Structures are given as structure tokens and as C-alpha cells.
Amino acid sequence: MIRDITIGQYYPAESRIHRLDPRVKIVCTLLFLVSLFIQNSLAGYVIATVFLGAVIRLSEVPLKYIVKGLKPIVILLLFTVAMNLFLTQGGGRLVHFWIFTITENGLRTSVFMAVRLMYLVAGSSIMTFTTSPNGLTDGMEKLLHPLNKVNIPVHEVAMMMSIALRFIPILLEETDKIMKAQMARGADFESGNIIQRAKAMIPILVPLFVSAFRRANDLAMAMEARCYHGGEGRTKMKPLKYKARDRMTYIITVVYVAAAFAAGRFADFKLWIF
């Protein structure tokens, strides 16, 4: 059913990764992404694979979920691999036919590039799989709190994000209802070319917008009635507090980044052309 759609693809479980403070997960994900870019060596990738594998294992998210998450980037991936494969020159020539030449360097860069892209997506999807949308907004709010000093309304933005998340299923359900109502009046959403179909969406969007504004108005009133007056003087029901495991995670991640970087520099090894 349409109301069962979860956004941010959260995978509910009680694993060690799930229990971490959202701030830790956000920062460590960023560190992991950085680690993929500051090195480009076989040893570095081996370490990254071990690290990512361990995290996936600990998160108790089934591997097939993560693989499924890679689907949207397949085209991008193929394109990048092809470009790197044929356009990078240097090193010994491996294959040559007509105008295409695959060199050792080309193969090496394209494989590394593909791995890097896949790890990027897998690494960040682990974060969204293990953190509830609200956890993410809370974490963001706390992390970006210093920006308050330069007059960026961090609390308000975070509040808007969490309210938007709350209303996604409600608006989806409403869209469904409006579509059925318009279909009952003879609207046709399936046939015609793309422009005709886009035009057919107008009778859905207009009532949807009207009702969204009405809801927003009601909600604002309900929030005011419950004494909401911005972030000032507000306490938290679930305040974020670093625990021992959060500090450990920071240390482990930093050690990993350093190791991946150092391995690429000082302890790299060659396996054929890689």
C-alpha cells in the first residue's frame, strides 16, 4: 500500500551501528568518503573493503539491500568505466581493435573508479539504512549548530525537514485519493504522449497543493497552540549525548582513514597491473 513507503530507506533493527549517535554516523560517513578520495592504491582499497565489510556485517542490514541501493548508479557506473577504459593511455597495450585501445593504465583506473563509486554509495546508504530520518535531522541540527552564529536558522531548517518527513505519507495517501477521484470523473493518466500525460497531472497537483497549504496552516496553528516558539528555551526529549561506543567509533574510523592513506603510500603492493 502507498502509505507503507518509507523514505530515507531506513532499515529498522537494533544493531550496534543503529545504536550509535547519529552525529557519529554522519561524521564517520564523511570521513569514509574522504578516505576513498585521498588514496588510489590496491592496499588502500583492500583496507577500505575490510572496513566497509565489517560495518555492513555489524549493521545487520542484508547485503542484498545494499546491492539494491547501487541500482540507480548502474548507468553512471558503466559510463565512467567505459570512458576510463578507452580514454586513459599509458602503460602496456592489452587489447586493440579498430579505434579502441585498452591499456594497462586504462584498466587500472576504470576498475578503481568503479570500486570507488560503489563504495561511495554503499557507505552512505549504510548511514541512511541505520539512522531513522528523525535521527538524521537531529544529528544535522546538532552538528550544524555553530552556524546559528552566522544567522542561519539551523533549528528551524531541521524542524522543517522532520515535519516534511512526517507529511510525506499523508500527502502520498492524499495524492492517491485525488487520483481516484479524478479517475472516477473520467480523467485519463495513462495514455497519450509525455506532454499530454504531464498535462493530465494538473488536476491532481492543484487540489493537492491547496490541501497541502490548508494542512500547513492547521499544523502551524496546532504547533502554536502547543507553545512552539522556535528553538530558544526548548529542551529535548531525546538529547544527543556521546557515549563510550561513540568515542570508540570515532577513534576506529580515524585509525582506518590513516591506515588506508598510509598503506597506499608506504605499504602498497602490486598484483599484476593493479
Added chain:
Amino acid sequence: MEMIHAEKLIYEYDRRDEDGNIVGTNRAIDGVDIDIPQGSFVAVLGHNGSGKSTLAKHMNAILVPTGGTMWVDGRDTKDPAELWNVRQTAGMVFQNPDNQIIGTVVEEDVGFGPENLGVPTEEIWKRVEDSLRSVGMIEYRKASPNKLSGGQKQRVAIAGVIAMEPKCIVLDEPTAMLDPNGRKEVIRAVEKLRKEKKVTVILITHYMEEVIDADQVFVMDGGHIVMHGTPREIFSRVEELKSYRMDVPQVTMLAEELRRRGLEIPGGILRREELVEALCRLR
């Protein structure tokens, strides 16, 4: 001690044409005097557009009177310095259950009010648990509000208000969008609260059945209070109620018809048992 006290309350809003030009003013509330003692259960009845919701919004300082004064627990709602105190004293539950739940998890939503008041974290948890228990929703504390029924959502909304520890709860047609079962659930929850927490309850509604336990009933029409009394007094004036386009409960209606045909039945019968008793006494 008066919980809510209004004197010559007037609320006007501008009527505009399609270009947004003011073409006149409408009076939603016109010279209303109301007195609601602390701890009582008061119902406000009225047809659509009678001004009952507008009156409710004044009790929470969402609307400020154009003329006259509204005091909530001795505080003038027009005074900006008292705004948050007024809102904490008189909590408000609205009609649409979907549009008043802010949190994505039930317990987070109930905690929203106390969070805004700056209540310390441990205290928030205590209040959330306490208020969810009092509306019978404690087993749903971790659930997503989207998966609840209308009646359950409305009970969560009530819990959200209770968690702010108000002296008075204003329910603005809390059952208008619910099915009969949901309606019963909500009314039962409100009743329980009234008995356990001794809060003043102001119920705005157009369902007659919900007001038979009230201490006082006000009937509004066209921005005025047109009838005022105990439920029994109000319901014995069937013809007058009908002239304000209000439906009378079936039992009351039947009793009234029988009385008119010459049976000796007292006026203002509210419950089925009362009618049965009155009929048995006839023999």
C-alpha cells in the same frame, strides 16, 4: 474561581472580494458573555458557522478579541506577555487528527509540548508516559502516527495536551472527522481525564449525545449565545433547539413526541434508561 471568563466578547474579520479588497466586516462572535468555573465540564453546541470554533480559539489566544475581554485563569489573552502562559493553561485539541500531530513517533509527538515549555528531559519522559497511559495509548508509544486510526490519533493529540499539564482543555470538535467507534473512544478518554486529573473541559461539538454529562451547555447561533443551562434544561426545549438547526438525541425526541400525545413523561429525558423508567411508571 473562574477558569474562563469573557465579557462582551466580539470578534470581527474582514470580508474580501476576489481581488482582496475589503468589502465589509463579519462578526463571528457578537457580544458573548461566558463564565466557566474551574473543574467543570462545559459543552458548546452550535451549527456550522455559529461561531463556536472561533470562541474556542479565543480561549487559547490563537485569536484575540476585537472587542471585549477574555480572561483565562485570570490572565487577559490580549496581553502579549501572558501569551505562553495562557496557552499552557488552556490546551487545545483540534478537529483534524492528521494536521495536529507533529512527531513521527507517538511518544515524540506527546513530548513536543513539554519540549517547547523547556521542561527537563527526565521530567518530559515521565509526563509522556503518564499522559499516554491516561488516554490508554501507552502500548503504541513507539508507533508511527500514520498507522493509527482516527480515534487513536485524536487520543494521542489529547495526550500531547495533557503532557503540558494544563488546567483546562479546549476540544474543538475533536470527533467531527471520526467514525462512531472513534467518537466513543475519544469521549471516553476525555471523561476519564476529567475524573482523574480534575481539569476543566470545554467541549465544542455538534453531536448532542456527547454533551449529556456536561455541567453546563451553551448553544450558539450567529455569534450569540442563545441558550444556556444544564443538559436537562436545554433538551427539554426541543422546538427551540430545532429552530437553531440542532438535532436532538433520539431518546429525547421520542420522549417529547410521546409527551405531546398525552403521556405523562417528564421533559428533558437524556438517556434510554430514563425513558424506560418513565414509561414503566405510567402503568
